[in-house]
Each structure stands twice: as structure tokens, then as C-alpha cells.
Amino acid sequence: MRGVPHGTLISMTAPRPAAGPSDGTDEHDGSDDLHRLPPPRPAYDAHTWKEIAYLLLNLPVAVFGFTYALTVVVTGGALTFTVIGLPLLALGLLGARQLGKLERARARKLLGVRVAEPSPLPIAKGGGAVQRLWMALKDPVGWRTLLYDAIRLPWGILTFCTVLTSLFVLWPVLPYLARVMANLDRAMVRGLLSPSDELERRIAELESDRGIVVDTAAADLRRIERDLHDGAQARLVNLAMGLGLAKEKLLEDPDTAAAMVEEAHGEVKLALQELRDLARGIHPAVLTDRGLDAALSAVASRCTVPVKVTVDLPARPAEAIEGIAYFTVSELLQNISKHSGARTAAVDVWRTADRLILQVRDDGRGGARLDGGSGMRGLADRLGAVDGLFVVDSPAGGPTVVTAELPWRDRTA
Structure with a gap:
């Protein structure tokens, strides 16, 4: 809805009617409460059959998962002191990640559990074999999946036998039993197969950014x-x-x-x-001595397109942030000179809360993309490595507006 910030919850419930005059009693027929209750769910609807199917599949899936987990742990542990022991264990953990992915898909399809996929292994490009092996061995996602597979065998036997028996003996109560057991399955999937807390995800991102x-x-x-x-x-x-x-x-x-x-x-x-x-x-001397305003004006003077530079900052940011901002604008202005066909361009720099905002605009032909081969992807990666953002808005025919955000860090004395 227009005018409502993204992420804002909007109540769609009608306002509560004002209370009428009291007759001195607290009695009512409850019809309003009944209207507010959701309709009762049918005993055997599509959701129930999906839960039953999930519970019946638990046994074969659990047998396979338990066998896999036992094989990985026993074989990898027994061969730890040999050359192939640790690589086999690492491969087993990578395979466990794939089993976890399949289980999340099964739970999503049959139980409606929406579990996000874990972050990829944080291995920097160009990392050696030892680094890759170590990162795979300490992968918490793989170890949690092995734990999930190890404890599922008794549960798989219980749910399979209960559902199979109930289909012939306890037919009237099977929907309720299926609901209770499926809820326990949902809890296990969320607890062991969902991504770890935000700290683990953040560590993975930082590892990738370091690369x-x-x-x-x-x-x-x-x-x-x-x-x-x-x-x-x-x-x-x-x-x-x-x-x-x-x-x-x-x-x-x-x-x-x-x-x-x-x-x-x-x-x-x-x-x-x-x-x-x-x-x-x-690192230009003018940036060190006089800051972004003078440095960006010097860059703009060398651009083949007339550039208007506006810098509105209450103070100078940290040297690292200032340097990234300078080189980002410098490369964008080089792109304008080489590729845009623009007549004019503008650079605006300002601070909003704890963010440093850069915006570079031109009236050229447009069509710039992150994968267009003009260095945009490299700029986006560099900004992402310091918790920055990089957005390109460049429709065919122009104009092109590139907005970059960097975290504001105060300059040390």
C-alpha cells in the first residue's frame, strides 16, 4: 500500500464497536464470539493427508539417514589417523548438507514448514585444499544434519507404526494423532535443519567478504x-x-x-x-589533506563530461571509508567518460544517520548493469565487503543513477 513503510504490519481487523448502554447484566448469547472463531477444519482434508504421507515416509527416510550418519561418523572416526580419514569425514559432512536440503524440501512440501537455506560454506575464492578441508570439518550445518539423521530412526519407527495401525484401528482419531506428531516433526526441522542464529550467518558473510x-x-x-x-x-x-x-x-x-x-x-x-x-x-594527496569535497572536485575536473559535485558532510569519515567513497566515485566517473555518452553528470555525497550516501547521475544512454563488464560488479563486491550497498538504476535510454551506501565511521584523531 502506498505510503506505508516496507515491513510495517497493518491491522486488517475492523475497529471494535463502541459499547452500548449497559442493562446491568453481564450475560450475552456468545454469537459475536462464534463469528470471530475460524471455521473448524475437516478431519480428513488435504493438509491431514499431507501430514499422514510425511509420517509414513519418516521410516524409509530415517533408515537411510541413520545409516548415512553412522557410516560417516564411524568410517571417518576410524580412519582419522590415516591420510584419507579427514577428507572422507569432510565429504560426509558436505553430503549431510545435501540430505538436509532434501529434508527441508520434504517438510516444505508436506508440512508447510518454511525454513531458510543455510549460508554456503564461507570459503574464500582461491583458498587452498587445507583451508577448504578445515572449513568443511567445522561446518555446524553438516554436524547438525548428522545429529538430525541419527536421532530420527526411533521416531521414524514410532510414527510409521502409529499411523499404519491407526489407518485400520484408530481411524476417527488419526487426524489428531497426525497433527500432534507432525507438529513434533516441524519442531525438529526448525530446531536442527534451520540456519543457525544470525551470528553464524554473519560470520559466514564476513568470511566471504574477507576473501x-x-x-x-x-x-x-x-x-x-x-x-x-x-x-x-x-x-x-x-x-x-x-x-x-x-x-x-x-x-x-x-x-x-x-x-x-x-x-x-x-x-x-x-x-x-x-x-x-x-x-x-x-591514495591521492588531496584526499588526505583536504577531504572528499576537494578530492572529488579534482576527479570531476578530469572527467570528459561536465560534473556538478555537492558534498554535504558534517565531518570527515574514517580514512578507510573516505578512500572507498573516493575510488567508487572516481571509477563511476571514468565509466561516464568512456561509456555513457552523457552531456552532464552530478555527484552528491551526504550523511544520513550512520550511513554515508553517494549518488552519481548522468543523462547518458543508460543500460548499465552489474554484469555489464564495466567494473560495476567489482564496485558492488568492494562495498559489500564493508557492509555497504550498491544499487544501479539505468533503464535503456537513461538516465543512469548509481547509489552507494557505506557505514559511517568517525575519523580517529
């Missing part, structure tokens, strides 16, 4: 190395060679030597400019 940060840092180091090797380093090598030749010709051909020195002087200027550009790409 993104490591990969990003490695990519930045490779870029700096490549820029030094192909740019300033190559130019300085040529400069050294040119000066060496000029030194040899200094006495026998002073004019040629002077021309070579002049050329070397130009090479020095270009090398210095490349080193300044490289340093600006690592």
Missing part, C-alpha cells in the same frame, strides 16, 4: 606492479640509456649530446607525471 577483500588487494597490487613496469620503470630505463649515450658524446659531439640531454629531460617530466598519476590511483 573478496584479499582478492581485491591482490588485483590492486598486480595493477600497480604492471603500471610501474610498463610505465615509469620502462621510461626510466630508456632515460638511463639515453643519458649514458649523451655522456659518451659529450666531448666529441656536444650538440648531439645536448639534444639527447634535452630529450632525457622531457622523459624525466613524463616519468614524474606517470608516478604522480600512479600515486593518485593508490
